[in-house]
Amino acid sequence: MTSRSEKPVGRDLMIYDAAEDAVRILNPTARVVYELHREGAAPEAIEAALRTRFRIPDGQDVAADVRRTLADLAAQGLA
8 A cells, every 4th residue: 555645736746655744746747757657658658758748859858858857756766
């Protein structure tokens, strides 16, 4: 049984961890990374989804952003 609960707040996602009594707010981009990662999506699929959803041009290094976000989520115990 998880001690976490999630609630959309506008386009963001609020995650409350009762065990830690901690609240985390994920912005829309981090929310997509988090949700797709939880569904088992590979980083490459997450990158493609972000490019499509947020209309990100090819010149931006979205792969690095995905890796960084996944590392941040892991550091917070969310990935």
